[in-house]
Amino acid sequence: MAASAVGIITLLAVVLAGPLAWAIATYVERRRKAADGAAEAGASEGQVDGKEPEREEMSGVAYTLSLLGYAIGLGNLWRFPYLVGKWGGGAFIIAYLVCLCFVAAPAYLIEMVMGQYTRKSTVGCFKMIHPRWDGLAYGQALILLMVMAYYNVLLAYAVIYIAGSLVDPLPWAADSKNYFNVEVLNGYDDYIGKGLGPVQWKLALGLLVVWLIVFASLSFGQKILTKVTWVTVVGPIVMLVVLLIRSVTLDGAADGIEFYIGKFDSEVLGDLDMWASACSQILFSLSPGFGAAITMSSHTRPKENVFRTCMVVVVCNSAFSLVGGFAIFSIVGNITFRLNAAGGVLDKATGAMVATTVAEQARAGTGLAFIAIADGMRAFGSGTNAMSVLFFTVLLTLGLDSTFCFAETFVCYVEDYLLVKGSKPAKWKIVGCTCAVMYLMGLLFCTRMGIELLDTIDHYCITYYLLLAVALEAFMFTFDFGWRRLVVHVKLATLGNLRTPLGQDVVPSFFWRLAIHITMPVCSLFLFFYILSTDVVEPYGGYPVWMNGIGWSCLAALLAVTPLGFARSLKSGTGSTLPPLEQDEAALAAAFGIKSTLPPLGQNEESDLAEGATA
Template identity: 30%
Template sequence: MGIGTDTKPLPSESSKLAVDRKEEDGVVEIMKLEDEEATGQQRETWTRRLEFVLASVGYAVGLGNVWRFPYLCYRSGGGAFLIPYIIMLFLCGIPLLFMEYAIGQYTRLGPVHGLAKICPLLKGVGLATVVISFVLATYYNVLMTWALYYFFNSFGSALPWQSCNNTWNVVSNCSTGFPGNATHLQSASQQFFDRKLLEMTSGIEEAGGVRWELFGLLALAWLIIYFCIFKGVKSTGKVVYFTATFPYFMLFALLINNVQLPGAKDGILYFLMPNWSKLLEVQVWVNAAAQIFNSIGIAFGSMISMASYNKYNNNILRDTFLVSLANSATSIIAGFVIFSAIGYMAHIHNLPVDDIATDGPGLVFVVYPEAFSTMPVSRLWAPLFFFMLLCLGLDSEFAMVEVAVTCIMDGFGVKVLRVFKRKELLVLAVCSVGFLLGIPHITRVILISSIIQYTPARYGKSYTYPLWAEVLGWFISLVSIIWIPLGAAHEIWRNKGSLSQRLKVALTPTVDLQPIHALQEKQRVHSESSTLFSTSQ
């Protein structure tokens, strides 16, 4: 079937491979003798294929499936949006995911060294994916910190975002209901988010002090990450049995609960009602493609890294379809869950769905907590919901941190082990750096993490970030992508000859794959002849 069926592994970049061919009863055996000079240890593999699939699904199915896709679908034509979404899934998402799996599994390397082996000119692309993933990991873990904060606050005598009688509330403009278009009012859940969780200052210029409660929870979140991945895929593979499956139980439980609430049907109809004219807008198609790339995790390096720990004969085509379809199905199910709750909120507050529907953190940390305040058995649903968010974040963090660890081990394995002695200490160092880089996100400044977006940075409808914050956001974005042209320029510079000769070398794979393919063909022919012989007898 091609890559991922009945082939044998290539060496890692700095390894030496000797292939001994032995003919025993007509069977060609490929004996792999690797000098583990590059990493100082043999590359580990997933214990079971199911662990790889669950880890991939867990990484793909993240917070964006819950808070971005439903709103994006609603704003981009409802049910009509599913047409460009599915087209982009099969046109871009599945082929690119298969390509990333193939690179990782075929080279048994992470994105930096795997891409450099296939096309040296693209080594900067691999490095860019590592930088992007690690930057994402530093503030993605802040979202997990928020989930932990809400989770622990769900066990009090009453949900703290239910009333306006708390010390952090501004009673004069606090509403226990949803204020809708009343700009002078804020819901109790909004004030809990702004004034209790974030303790927001007046602007980004006034960073304020560190939120020590969040500091401790951020440390806890990174400790959880560390103890889940410190043994590599051996430990991650066991954890994902729970973290990748629990969100599905919760989504179905919430769906069953929500559809019985008054107004839920109206919310679902808003979610699915097709607006066919939207299909004529280019932005809708761009949104569909962007959602596919972001949700599956294309070009973040994580899928390449996870696939590099596969056995070489793993069927990645099957896994590609499983992961892609599971991810898209989850997004649609989450849409029903979210909009049934939004319909319920619109019903009890007598407001149009438009006034309540939102995306991003405001959906899961403001709107949904407000919904829990009025739901039956709210004290049960609230902690379970935030624990689900924690699991969704954990799975994504596993993969994003693993990209950095894989990159370091592939390139500097012996040197790293000489310094840290054990891989577990390297993982601890990576997590510690991520923790330190995450500290600015838990100051009292207005959502500093949003300055990394390339669109004009705003918080809510009233505050616009200053120019220097915009420049800083562009700089952070540039840090991740500058490695692509730098890597290409360095590869051309280090080669010899004319420009065309240097470019040709930079575009040529660094290993000759023909001998292995020749042996694979012999194996295939022998297998077919053996089958025919046994059949004839």
């Protein structure tokens, strides 16, 4: 093996492209401000008339990009194809889309509205709605800690592959699956008598690189993060299109695509385990229940149309997963084609070479995306190293967008807590401490059984708690925030906007009310108790008892924190600090020139208000 000049040059170009574009944009912006006479010394420090602004705000474009980066993450190409392969193709996609419409999308919408309305991060938002819900907020803060600890280890895999892309021939050229399982993970062949094992230095080093990038991106405020997000959101979309165009022309690609969208096992639709996986996947991807959408929406402008932004993010996120699935399964089809052309695979039972299928190759486990994309790089001929650098950089940036939002949300929790205590340390210090703690926790997942531990925590924390969290958020919204407040706020916030001069209506009203009040809590709680009963009967994943014990302990910690707010609320007797609904209605009525209180908002909301406007 020798160093690849093409790979090194490509990596340097990728690394330098962002800072160069940033420098040019900053120079142009400063020249424009100088010409307009708008640059003020205090503005650069975030001051207005010598006072601190109440909350740092993002522009509409920055807000949308941040949410897109938060939603479109590594799970779209890492977790989604693996689950499609596990559950037999099209049946899983149907379940995924149903859960999107009736559980995840409504949960996402109410989080965005509540964040914009209260102008507070998750803890402050929930306390403002009613103090009894602050335990749920602390539970979401705790789950963020757990997710950040393991999520960036997946990005460390991408860093290792980027480093491998600088070598010619590629180190996984002979066997991409073996490279991932042995060279990257160095996992055990069995679990008997094994513990976590030693930390693998490659993973530890890759994880350190990831957290250094997170520190550099978050330490200096939303403006810096916005510039980074432009690169980390747009870049993956462009490269996915390139990968898709090339992969669908490979030999055997049609077989992979046929499995992806052509295989439909109707019996699987009756499997509740599949529905639980589908629901947890879309919840993991959009990530309501983490509180990040609330915190990010608290930074958006008061006149931002969060309903429209919600629709844009929901559609784009799922479209990315579905399109990415075409690329991944085209490559899986090509892998199957080449294996069969070479004589098939070894049957361990008979010792003979037998033909393999797309279904068998698609069940490569959680490393499917890494194995498939690594193998697919061989299709680019002389450009193999350059494309390998680019595509694994895409996987890295996909994950970075999500971890930026996770970390920013947690940092915001800490900042808000310290402000209440009368302290305001520099943001870089808070970010630095957070990154250091998360790196040390992440080393547990860099051990020889790290990926099994990762899968265990992902199952017990993400699958369970997100289902519970969105159900509780539905109850909180129904009993303490209210549908009418949401409708009035969205209308009032968007009045006079260019696209919505009469304000944005939440349409179709009957669907959103049905989903938020009924399907969102009922489906979530049903799946929560179903997988709970399943795991009690049979230990998850066939992992050792001690590893499942870690998963149960983490879940127990989350469940223990959640009801604390109810206990404190009953003891103190404190209630909601939301403004009276009548105040919002009066402001909306005044905006339309209506002197009296508005009648109940129903299906004819827009016509009622329009009549008031013309009057």
